[in-house]
Amino acid sequence: MFKDTPVVREQIKKCVRCGKCRSVCPIFQVYQTENYSPSGQVFLVQMLRDGELEVSEKVAAKASDCLMCESCSSTCPSGIPVPELVAAARAYIGEQRPSAGKDLIFGKLWTNPRLLRKAVAAAGLADSLGFRNIARALGMTSILPGDLPQAEKILGKIPRASARTRIKTVSPAKGTRKTRVAYFLGCGTDLLQPKVALATVEVLNHLGCEVVVSPNLKCCGVPHLANGQKKIAEELVQHNVNILHKLGVDAVISDCASCTSTLKGHLYKDWLKVKVFDLSVFIVEVLGIPSEIRALPHPLTVTYHDPCHLVKAQKIKDQPRQLLKSIPGVELKEMAGADTCCGGSGTFGLTHYEVSMKILEAKINNIRQTEAQAVATCCPSCITQLSYGLRESGLNYPVLHPIQLLHQGLYKR
Ligand code: SF4
Ligand code: SF4
Known part of the structure; x- marks a missing residue:
């Protein structure tokens, strides 16, 4: 139950309305009104909890106006995890207002890496054949929900091949093996930035890591949590934890800030028993910066x-x-x-x-x-x-x- 969620039960009362979170909130910077501030989000959750607000389109829109960037929680003197509260509210709103579109995207597509890769590869192919430009010119993208018709431009040119299709399940260490690690290949890196993944695996191999990229791992769950699909996020957590525990690795590494933050955060905290590292931390503090780096061809x-x-x-x-x-x-x-x-x-x-x-x-x-x-x-x-x-x-x-x-x-x- 939403009201009994520990974060909702215990954290809201800690807000002393000091307003320190406002100056760091990117959303407040844009709107400049209390309604669109972290404490405004805390207040919204409180009203939902106390039944003073009915779930409506307006309330759903208000709860969606948060980047979950953690600027507020890292500044709040009471240590209130505002994004966690917002996620709880979105999950509650999602239960009250089920959406077939969200169910399709987050329930069917984003829980099935193979299907997701196929869908993105098809988009990449359509892109390379110029179909997206044609669709735009014909106004066909306007049938997409919400801001997507404009926002699909953000994605730019979609790579035709995902990183996963180009990386082996186990890539051996070069020279003496120092450690065996799981590379958590996040959806964003896999599908939109595959060159980052290829560089990650090759550098880790170079530094003595045997790298395991399990084909069975799924999304870390952060897009689901951010979009009110908490139950699915929790199912993904259980799935990924089971897989990671069977890999026999010393550590889990990711080059994606959101993946490592999620894998270390409240969703996984009670379950995952393997240490998680951001890639740069793992190289700098565990493996050591290699001495053989040569100068770039041009400064x-x-x-x-x-x-x-x-x-x-x-x-x-x-x-x-x-x-x-x-x-x-x-x-x-x-x-x-x-x-x-x-x-x-x-x-x-x-x-x-x-x-x-x-x-x-x-x-x-x-x-x-x-x-x-x-x-x-x-x-x-x-x-x-x-x-x-x-x-x-x-x-x-x-x-x-x-x-x-x-x-x-x-x-x-
Ligand atoms: S900084 Fe924390 S305690 Fe102060 S208003 Fe914001 S959420 Fe409330
Ligand atoms: S997490 Fe949400 S409320 Fe907090 S600073 Fe970021 S956008 Fe604002």
């Missing part, structure tokens, strides 16, 4: 964007920068507000296009000021969002995961 000025699910949810800030600075030829130039949200947040940019673009605009301006030649970040969703913002602004910077630059330093000549 490159890079600015780094902190993904919310890395810097706020996991307090990981230094290790990706250390990795970048270790590559000869890379000059790291900090942008103002490197740790502010880019507005992507998984599916948020696709469902809340206008507000997402306002948040993105500020980020792109900060990137522009650095006059960097490339942007680095540790999250496939941020890579997709920032790439779109740069394309739209006429800026021709590549957006890369630090592992791709490290890979270049180890292999490209």
Whole structure:
């Protein structure tokens, strides 16, 4: 029951309405009203709990106006996990207002990696054949729900082959094996940024890791949780935990900030018994930065964007920068507000296009000021969002995961 959920029962009463969360909330920055603030979300959950609000379209829309970026919870003096409260409210709203569309996307498609890959590959093929442009010109994309007709542009050119189809289940360590790790290949990296996955596996092998990429793992569950599909998210957790425990690995690694944050977070915490690492932390603190990195063919000025699910949810800030600075030829130039949200947040940019673009605009301006030649970040969703913002602004910077630059330093000549 929603009212009896521990987070709803115990956390709401801790809000002292101090307002400290407002200044850091990207949504509040856009709307500038209390209604669209973290404490406004806490109040909404409280009203739902106490039966003072009926579930309605308006209430559902209000609860959906949150990026789950954790800017508020990492600032709140009472330590209130606002995104967890919002997720509980969305789950309750989802139960009261079932949606056939959401059931299809999150229940049938996003729980079946093979089907999801086929659907995305078909979209990639349609893209390469120019069908998407034709569909746009004919206005056919306008039949998509909500903001999707505009927002599908964010995805850009969809790769035709997923990473999973190009990576073996077990990739051996180069030289002496130091450790055996599971690489948790998230949906965003697999389907939208496969080059990041290929670089991850090759670099881990180079550093002495036997890498297991289980074909049976499914989505970590964060898109389901963010979209009110808590039951499905919990089923995914049980499924993934069972698989991961059978792999006989020393650690679970991911290059996706949202995946590692979810695997370490409240959904998995009581179940998963294997340690989870962000890729940059694992390289910097466990394996050690390799000494044989060679200079890039051309010097490159890079600015780094902190993904919310890395810097706020996991307090990981230094290790990706250390990795970048270790590559000869890379000059790291900090942008103002490197740790502010880019507005992507998984599916948020696709469902809340206008507000997402306002948040993105500020980020792109900060990137522009650095006059960097490339942007680095540790999250496939941020890579997709920032790439779109740069394309739209006429800026021709590549957006890369630090592992791709490290890979270049180890292999490209
Ligand atoms: S910072 Fe925390 S306690 Fe203060 S208003 Fe926001 S949620 Fe409430
Ligand atoms: S999680 Fe982010 S978007 Fe949501 S209320 Fe907190 S600061 Fe605002």
